[in-house]
Structure formats: C-alpha cells, structure tokens
Amino acid sequence: MVYSLRCKVIVSGNARGMILATNQPINFLSSVDHSTGMIIDKNHDLCGHFLKNRVLVFPYAVGSSVGSYSIFALKSNGVSPLGIICTSKTDITTASGCAIADIPLLELYTDQEIPEFQKNVEGIIDGNSGVLQIKRI
Amino acid sequence: MIVDLTKEEEEALDGKYGQSISIAYKILVSIGKATDAERLIPVDWVHLSGVNYNTIGAAGVNFLRKYSQETRFLVPTTINPMGFDSHKQTNLSENFKSQQDQIVNAYEKMGTIPSFSCIPYELFQLPERGHNVSFAESNAAVIVNSVFGLHTNKESSLSALASAVTGKAPYSDLRISNLRDPKIEIEIDTELNTELDYGVLGYFSGKSVKESCVSFGAHINNIDMYKAKSLAAALGTSGACGMFSNKEITGEKISFGREEENSVMDELNTSESGDIIALGSPQLGMYELSLLSDMIGNKKFSKQCMIFCPRSIYEKASNSGIVQRLENAGANLICDACTCLSPLITPEEFDGVITNSVKAAHYLNKSNRVSVCLNDVRSIVKEYTR
Structure with a gap:
C-alpha cells in the first residue's frame, strides 16, 4: 500500500528512509544527543530512538532558539534525519536549521492525514513537487 | 505561499554578494515559507542566541568561524550569555575556553555589541512600540512582544543571524498587528x-x-x-x-x-535539596538583585550560591552597594553567563541545584543531568540563610 500526501515545501530536496514518527514536539537542544542523534529526554515517547538516516515525522520543535544549531550539528556529525516532515505549523527553529543543514523539510497540508503508523514504513520525500509517499515494506 | 523577493534580494539569494549572504537569504526564505510571509521587512535590532560553547558545540564554532570571514552585521546586534565570566578564573578545560574564545571572536568580528546577556531589554534603550526586531533567545522574544510591544517572531539563533547580516526578516505571524x-x-x-x-x-x-x-x-x-x-x-x-x-x-x-x-x-522538581543555589535564568536585573539583597539583609548563605547577571547590571549594582551586600552574604556574582546550560554546573561537581527558575530546571535536568530542587526565591532565602 502506498499513500501519497501533499505537503508545503519549506526546504527543497529529496530523501528516502524509514519513518520515525511522533505526535510530541521536540526540543532539539535538550532532548537530542548531538553526537549520536539519540533522543535522550525520558519524558519523550521517542526516548532511545535514533534520528540518523530516518525520515522524522513530528509536529514542530519547541524550546531553545539554539535548536537550529543543534540540527546543523546533527548533520555535521553525520547523525541527522535524511528528511523532516512537520505535521503541524512548521516552526522557525526547524526551518532555519534544515535550511542551513540542507535537510529537505516539508509541512503536511492541514487537509492531509497521515495513516496510523505501523512498523517498517518507508517515507519518500519529493521536496520539489511537495509530495510525501508512505510505503509499507 | 511564495515569499516575494525584490530584485536585489533575489540576486543576494543567488550569490551576488557572496555565499554567507546567500545562505542568510536561504534561511529567510525558508522561515518565510514556514510562517506564510509575503515579503521581507527591515528590522531595527537583532538579538542572537548561540553564544555559549556548551550549546552550539564544535559544529557551531566551525560554522561561525567561516561565516564571520566574509560578512558583517547591518543592524545593531546584541548577543546572549557565553559559558563563563571572562573576568574570573574558572576550572574549565583549555579546550572549552579556546572554543568559547573563537565564538566570541567570530561575533565580535561581525560587529556585535558584546552584551553577553539574555535580558537585553533591561540593558538598552528600546525602540518604540510597534517597531520590528528579530530576537532569538526565547525569554527575550516573549518579553519584548508581551511587555514592551515590539514585534518579533520567536526566532532561532540562525534566523536571527540571517536578520543581522541582511537587516531583514519575514513579515509574518507576530510581526503582523492583527495576528498578535x-x-x-x-x-x-x-x-x-x-x-x-x-x-x-x-x-x-x-x-x-x-x-x-x-x-x-x-x-x-x-x-x-x-x-x-x-x-x-x-x-x-x-x-x-x-x-x-x-x-x-x-x-x-x-x-x-x-x-x-x-x-x-x-517533572522538574527532582531533588529535595541541593548543594548549590543558582539564581538567574534569565539573568537577574537591578530589580531582582535589590529585592534579593533586601531579603537577605545581614544574613549569610548556608550553601554555595551563584547569581548570574549582565556585566552592566553588576557595575550599576556595585555602585549602589548591592553587590557588596550580596558578596558579604557569600554569593558569587557571575557576569557574561547564565544558569541555563552553564558548564559551571556539572553532575561531577554537584548532586543537586536549588533554583527558582523553571527554565533552569528544565536544562539542568535534561542537559546538564543534575537534579533540581525548585522553590521560590523567598523560600530559598528563608531556608538557606542564617
């Protein structure tokens, strides 16, 4: 089964990887280990998961304005997501961090709904036409 | 929605004025798309976060070193606290100090006002209400929007940096009167x-x-x-x-x-007590320092106490005798830095920190990995002075 979802392009580019999804916002400064890309906030439902090589699907970033540098550091350290989808209003921290780190960033249009995620789901970001494909493998 | 750039802005994005300016416009366009801006507008003042080496790390240092080589700030730009008090001895590693120096040098090369403060709104004359600014440092963005009527979005370190080198920011969200x-x-x-x-x-x-x-x-x-x-x-x-x-x-x-x-x-009150009191996240201004000094009176702290404030406030408070009173009580006043992500507070050195700051409690718990005892300042003074 392949779903195609329409998105607004914030930072263009293409990416393909296994989806890592959460309904909780992320504080990129305090909740992520910048050298390993692991989510370390024990109050976060992705605690223990790694961002590396994933397509991160989350609502928006919260907290420190330095989170934009954190996204850049994740990329510099080779542990960043391949692409990011914001399911709510894209925040300035994520947008500027992705712009500088060249990480494709899309925002799901409000009339589009992501199906309930199962395990082993691949995300294919077309950051030129603004489409997210979701594929179970 | 497409951000409508002028011809000059388009050229800048395409690299006519160098790579650093092109990157700045790329950031402005991406945050403009994110916030549905139709165009860019001028800003009067930029406040940057991303100064403490503990927050931006080696990747940030490398970025700033390169970035500062070919670009300068076009509007008055103030900066957040760094990792330590430059006028005091610290036990921090030589590596930390040298990386921190490189960050400060990069910002100074670009022409920053060396404020090292997260409360710039208490240090400088503010533009009139309704003027547009670009403030990273979330407490400062919220305060200038809510208390002083300036217009800024909750900027990131990098979006504010882009505003500093271009003098512009997207006209969107909290910069539009009827969206406030x-x-x-x-x-x-x-x-x-x-x-x-x-x-x-x-x-x-x-x-x-x-x-x-x-x-x-x-x-x-x-x-x-x-x-x-x-x-x-x-x-x-x-x-x-x-x-x-x-x-x-x-x-x-x-x-x-x-x-x-x-x-x-x-979630945040993770310890019943602590071995050090830390006050100042955000940094304390004159009002809080004098309040604190009145509360303490002639008593002395029974535990170590760090108080973080901007250097210009420290000097003012020195002139009025407040600093001496606080120091007599045993407090260590630290300028240029802040409790939040301070490298001065580590789990190796401290089992727990007593503070009244919820922001500090968040970062001490989650980033510094030190337990926190949260209490209000009056109760802290009552319990830990004699």
Missing part, C-alpha cells in the same frame, strides 16, 4: 503568588498551546518583572509560543489548576 491577538486562553483556577508559580504556569502553557500568542486574562495584570521573566522564560522553554497577553477571548480555553501545577513540578 491571542487565539487561546489559559483559564487559571489556582492561586499564583510567587515567581515560581508563574514559571510553572508558563511551562504548562508552552506545552499545551501551539498558537503563537496565549492569553492569561487578568492574572498577569500588574505582575512585577521577576514574575514576567519567569513566565516568559518557561513559556519559551517548553513551547513554540512567542507572546502572552491579558486580552480575554471567547473561544477555546485550557484550564490550569492544582493538578497541572503538580504535573510540572513532578
């Missing part, structure tokens, strides 16, 4: 007395709302600067919200009572 009205209200069903109570309210609210402006109704009328800063800092730490207001609304309301207060305290 709250769409959501927190209905407060508990007594708010201390600055800690307001911090707890802010932390809960940041987590609960995704709108850019939140109303607290009449509960924030006439609150003093200590409470306003505590509220703003906590709101900025837990959420994406960039402004609070007292305008009551007719739409959706979220209730905040004893249960919600307890849930925040359960």
Whole structure:
C-alpha cells in the first residue's frame, strides 16, 4: 500500500528512509544527543530512538532558539534525519536549521492525514513537487 | 505561499554578494515559507542566541568561524550569555575556553555589541512600540512582544543571524498587528503568588498551546518583572509560543489548576535539596538583585550560591552597594553567563541545584543531568540563610 500526501515545501530536496514518527514536539537542544542523534529526554515517547538516516515525522520543535544549531550539528556529525516532515505549523527553529543543514523539510497540508503508523514504513520525500509517499515494506 | 523577493534580494539569494549572504537569504526564505510571509521587512535590532560553547558545540564554532570571514552585521546586534565570566578564573578545560574564545571572536568580528546577556531589554534603550526586531533567545522574544510591544517572531539563533547580516526578516505571524491577538486562553483556577508559580504556569502553557500568542486574562495584570521573566522564560522553554497577553477571548480555553501545577513540578522538581543555589535564568536585573539583597539583609548563605547577571547590571549594582551586600552574604556574582546550560554546573561537581527558575530546571535536568530542587526565591532565602 502506498499513500501519497501533499505537503508545503519549506526546504527543497529529496530523501528516502524509514519513518520515525511522533505526535510530541521536540526540543532539539535538550532532548537530542548531538553526537549520536539519540533522543535522550525520558519524558519523550521517542526516548532511545535514533534520528540518523530516518525520515522524522513530528509536529514542530519547541524550546531553545539554539535548536537550529543543534540540527546543523546533527548533520555535521553525520547523525541527522535524511528528511523532516512537520505535521503541524512548521516552526522557525526547524526551518532555519534544515535550511542551513540542507535537510529537505516539508509541512503536511492541514487537509492531509497521515495513516496510523505501523512498523517498517518507508517515507519518500519529493521536496520539489511537495509530495510525501508512505510505503509499507 | 511564495515569499516575494525584490530584485536585489533575489540576486543576494543567488550569490551576488557572496555565499554567507546567500545562505542568510536561504534561511529567510525558508522561515518565510514556514510562517506564510509575503515579503521581507527591515528590522531595527537583532538579538542572537548561540553564544555559549556548551550549546552550539564544535559544529557551531566551525560554522561561525567561516561565516564571520566574509560578512558583517547591518543592524545593531546584541548577543546572549557565553559559558563563563571572562573576568574570573574558572576550572574549565583549555579546550572549552579556546572554543568559547573563537565564538566570541567570530561575533565580535561581525560587529556585535558584546552584551553577553539574555535580558537585553533591561540593558538598552528600546525602540518604540510597534517597531520590528528579530530576537532569538526565547525569554527575550516573549518579553519584548508581551511587555514592551515590539514585534518579533520567536526566532532561532540562525534566523536571527540571517536578520543581522541582511537587516531583514519575514513579515509574518507576530510581526503582523492583527495576528498578535491571542487565539487561546489559559483559564487559571489556582492561586499564583510567587515567581515560581508563574514559571510553572508558563511551562504548562508552552506545552499545551501551539498558537503563537496565549492569553492569561487578568492574572498577569500588574505582575512585577521577576514574575514576567519567569513566565516568559518557561513559556519559551517548553513551547513554540512567542507572546502572552491579558486580552480575554471567547473561544477555546485550557484550564490550569492544582493538578497541572503538580504535573510540572513532578517533572522538574527532582531533588529535595541541593548543594548549590543558582539564581538567574534569565539573568537577574537591578530589580531582582535589590529585592534579593533586601531579603537577605545581614544574613549569610548556608550553601554555595551563584547569581548570574549582565556585566552592566553588576557595575550599576556595585555602585549602589548591592553587590557588596550580596558578596558579604557569600554569593558569587557571575557576569557574561547564565544558569541555563552553564558548564559551571556539572553532575561531577554537584548532586543537586536549588533554583527558582523553571527554565533552569528544565536544562539542568535534561542537559546538564543534575537534579533540581525548585522553590521560590523567598523560600530559598528563608531556608538557606542564617
């Protein structure tokens, strides 16, 4: 089964990887280990998961304005997501961090709904036409 | 929506003025798309975060070193605290100090005003209400929007940097007058007395709302600067919200009572006591320093105490004798730095930190990995001075 979802392009580019999804916002400064890309906030439902090589699907970033540098550091350290989808209003921290780190960033249009995620789901970001494909493998 | 650039802005994006300026426009266009801006507008003042080596790390240092080689700030630009007090001896590693120096050098090369403060709104003359600025440092963005009527979005370190080198920011969201009205209200069903109570309210609210402006109704009328800063800092730490207001609304309301207060305290109050008191996240201004000095009187702290404030406030407080009184009480006043992500507070050295700052509690727990005992400043002074 392949779903195609329409998105607004914030930072263009293409990416393909296994989806890592959460309904909780992320504080990129305090909740992520910048050298390993692991989510370390024990109050976060992705605690223990790694961002590396994933397509991160989350609502928006919260907290420190330095989170934009954190996204850049994740990329510099080779542990960043391949692409990011914001399911709510894209925040300035994520947008500027992705712009500088060249990480494709899309925002799901409000009339589009992501199906309930199962395990082993691949995300294919077309950051030129603004489409997210979701594929179970 | 497409951000409509002028011909000159297009050329700058395409690299006519060098790679650094092109990157800045790429950032402005991406945040413009994210916030549905139609165009860019000039800003009068930029405040940058991303100064403490503990926050931006080696990747940030490398970026800034290169970035500062070919670009300069076009508008007055102030900067956040760094990792330590440059006038005092520290036990920090040579590596930390040298990396921190490189960050400071890069910002100074670009022409920063060396404020090293997260409360620039208490240090400099503010533009008139309604003027556009670009403030990273979430407490400062929230305070200037909510208390002083300046217009800024909750900028990131990098988006504010892009504004500093171009003098521009997207015209969107909290920069548009009629989008500054709250769409959501927190209905407060508990007594708010201390600055800690307001911090707890802010932390809960940041987590609960995704709108850019939140109303607290009449509960924030006439609150003093200590409470306003505590509220703003906590709101900025837990959420994406960039402004609070007292305008009551007719739409959706979220209730905040004893249960919600307890849930925040359960998350952040992780120790019954501590071996050091840390005050100042945000940094303390004149008002809080003199309040603190009055509370302490002739007593002395029974534990180590660090107080963080901007250097210009320290000098003013020195002239009026407040610094001497606090130092006589045993406090260590630290300039240029802040409790939040301070490299001076590590789990190797301290088992627990006593503070009244919800923002500090968040970062001490989650980033510094030190347990925190949260209490209001009056109770801290009462319990730990004699």
